[in-house]
Amino acid sequence: xxxLVAVKRAIDYNVKARPKADGSGVELANVKMSMNPxxxxxxxxxxxxxxxxxxxxxxxVSIGPAxxxxxxxxxxxxxxxxxxxxxxxxxxxxxxxAKLLKAIVDREQPGLVxxxxxxxxxxxxxxxxxxxxxLGWAQGTFACNVTPEGDTxxxxxxxxxGLQSITLKLPAVVTADLRLNEPRYVKLPNIMKAKxxxxxxxAPADLGxxxxxxxxxxxxxxxxxxxxxxxxADVQELVAKLRNEAKVI
Amino acid sequence: xxxxxxxxxxxQSLNAATLNAVxxxxxxxxxxxxxxxxxxxxxxxxxxxxxxxVGKVLVADAPHYAHALAENLAPLVVSLxxxxxxxxxxxxxxxxxxxxxxxxxxxxxxxxDIIGVVSDDTFVRPIYAGNVLSTVQSTDGIKVIxxxxxxxxxxxxxxxxxxxEAVAAQADAGLSTFVGxxxxxxxxxxxxxxxxxxxxxxxxxxxxxxxxxxxxxxxLGAAVGASRAAVDxxxxxxxxxxxxxxxxxxxxxxxxVGISGAIQHLAGMKDSKVIVAINKDEEAPIFQVAxxxxxxxxxxxxxxxxxxxxx
Numbered sequence: 001x002x003x004l005v006a007v008k009r010a011i012d013y014n015v016k017a018r019p020k021a022d023g024s025g026v027e028l029a030n031v032k033m034s035m036n037p038x039x040x041x042x043x044x045x046x047x048x049x050x051x052x053x054x055x056x057x058x059x060x061v062s063i064g065p066a067x068x069x070x071x072x073x074x075x076x077x078x079x080x081x082x083x084x085x086x087x088x089x090x091x092x093x094x095x096x097x098a099k100l101l102k103a104i105v106d107r108e109q110p111g112l113v114x115x116x117x118x119x120x121x122x123x124x125x126x127x128x129x130x131x132x133x134x135l136g137w138a139q140g141t142f143a144c145n146v147t148p149e150g151d152t153x154x155x156x157x158x159x160x161x162g163l164q165s166i167t168l169k170l171p172a173v174v175t176a177d178l179r180l181n182e183p184r185y186v187k188l189p190n191i192m193k194a195k196x197x198x199x200x201x202x203a204p205a206d207l208g209x210x211x212x213x214x215x216x217x218x219x220x221x222x223x224x225x226x227x228x229x230x231x232x233a234d235v236q237e238l239v240a241k242l243r244n245e246a247k248v249i
Numbered sequence: 250x251x252x253x254x255x256x257x258x259x260x261q262s263l264n265a266a267t268l269n270a271v272x273x274x275x276x277x278x279x280x281x282x283x284x285x286x287x288x289x290x291x292x293x294x295x296x297x298x299x300x301x302x303v304g305k306v307l308v309a310d311a312p313h314y315a316h317a318l319a320e321n322l323a324p325l326v327v328s329l330x331x332x333x334x335x336x337x338x339x340x341x342x343x344x345x346x347x348x349x350x351x352x353x354x355x356x357x358x359x360x361x362d363i364i365g366v367v368s369d370d371t372f373v374r375p376i377y378a379g380n381v382l383s384t385v386q387s388t389d390g391i392k393v394i395x396x397x398x399x400x401x402x403x404x405x406x407x408x409x410x411x412x413x414e415a416v417a418a419q420a421d422a423g424l425s426t427f428v429g430x431x432x433x434x435x436x437x438x439x440x441x442x443x444x445x446x447x448x449x450x451x452x453x454x455x456x457x458x459x460x461x462x463x464x465x466x467x468x469l470g471a472a473v474g475a476s477r478a479a480v481d482x483x484x485x486x487x488x489x490x491x492x493x494x495x496x497x498x499x500x501x502x503x504x505x506v507g508i509s510g511a512i513q514h515l516a517g518m519k520d521s522k523v524i525v526a527i528n529k530d531e532e533a534p535i536f537q538v539a540x541x542x543x544x545x546x547x548x549x550x551x552x553x554x555x556x557x558x559x560x
Contacts, residue, residue: 011377017380018380098353122376129350130353139350160343160441163486167425167428178487215385215388217385218371218384218386219383220381222380228537229539229540239554248523249502
């Protein structure tokens with residue numbers, strides 16, 4: 001079973017994003033970028049399935065500017081076999097991402113697609129579900145456990161009240177949640193090896209996909225800041241404040 | 250123009266989050282209907298008909314709707330979408346699972362996690378862990394929306410007079426099967442709906458030490474939450490997680506214990522009315538959002554707090 005993994009180049013999780021001065025977008029110049037953390041989990045899961053003899057080739061796909069090659073090289077250094085970049089300097093919103101991924105799926109014919117559940121930049125949490133919808137495939141979102149069983153996939157999902165177990169008919173789309181696994185650190189020799197792995201590049205037009213944004217950003221702004229509070233000396237003062245000042249207990 | 254709100258329920262009662270999604274729908278210029286898709290869900294339909302302001306209550310009752318599987322629910326919503334300008338649901342794990350599939354099938358974008366309605370086509374949503382608020386305008390004919398429940402005050406569960414109408418079920422897609430669920434059993438209030446939340450972080454040091462968080466929570470009648478670091482470390486299950494990638498909460502009182510205040514945690518709780526932080530590191534970022542900060546060893550301060558509250 002071939003596995004396709006989608007990886008996004010996103011702002012590093014340690015960086016606090018700020019709006020540009022003119023409110024037209026988020027300041028990304030000279031900001032550290034990394035692979036979206038949930039996508040690392042997705043790549044790791046694909047590799048573990050391969051190591052367990054349950055998956056064949058792993059193809060990593062990224063969509064965005066030329067710099068996404070770095071993200072693909074990271075995925076390949078982790079263990080993906082090759083990379084596909086759909087290169088665009090324009091904004092690509094989740095629906096267009098899903099359409100581009102579908103076009104790649106049509107070419108590659110994987111048995112399983114794994115995505116991160118959400119990118120930590122736009123926090124949309126849409127792409128995997130949209131891709132499954134476009135393909136007419138089953139979807140296992142927010143997965144914390146994935147077990148192939150013949151032509152089906154057992155998925156344990158993180159849901160609001162606890163865990164849900166479902167069985168999906170393959171091929172399927174899975175989105176990775178936090179506890180699915182802990183991604184490995186990339187070792188230097190593997191970084192060198194990854195440079196030699198094949199990486200194909202397409203333009204959205206090559207794949208026949210219109211990526212015109214459907215959502216127009218009117219403005220971006222910082223939320224109202226919380227007024228700073230006070231330090232209390234001890235629990236007695238804290239309880240007194242909560243009872244008499246805030247009146248919340 | 251009318252909106253359709255997809256209700257969340259367990260086939261017996263309406264999930265409170267639906268009332269927040271209805272609140273967002275109520276701010277649009279048209280009215281709204283509710284969709285109840287489930288199995289043997291008549292009681293939910295009756296409850297939905299009472300929701301303040303509701304027009305029609307559409308009921309699709311079939312065995313394959315019992316567990317809100319996206320592969321079955323999405324085609325049903327799509328079959329009804331032609332009568333509506335907006336499709337909304339609460340940003341619960343169910344809502345997040347189903348709605349993007351609906352949007353893709355309709356070839357429209359989705360607006361995730363809105364916290365404000367500017368007009369019928371323009372909405373406010375947090376991005377980058379809530380550090381930035383984006384105002385976005387949709388150019389699509391049908392707006393598919395998930396609603397962050399903390400952004401809208403729930404409408405009244407009673408006072409409405411909706412008309413219940415059965416709608417045809419679509420065929421079982423046969424792509425997915427519900428096997429079972431392990432729901433966290435707790436006598437404490439639900440995290441998303443609690444008035445008071447006590448959350449623990451990596452500072453707790455172990456799963457066993459979480460007992461002091463639970464003791465404090467029980468004294469206050471509070472729900473128990475956790476930071477991603479505590480979930481990562483295996484102290485508590487993932488459904489305790491408050492933050493960008495967990496649950497977003499806005500209780501009256503939020504007590505953060507041994508939580509440093511990473512960006513991703515603040516994203517999930519900074520809309521709380523009153524925030525208390527207990528942490529030994531006085532430089533911890535959590536103190537920047539806390540109304541009341543107590544610098545000290547949590548293993549000393551939390552038991553002392555329990556004692557002071559018990560008085």
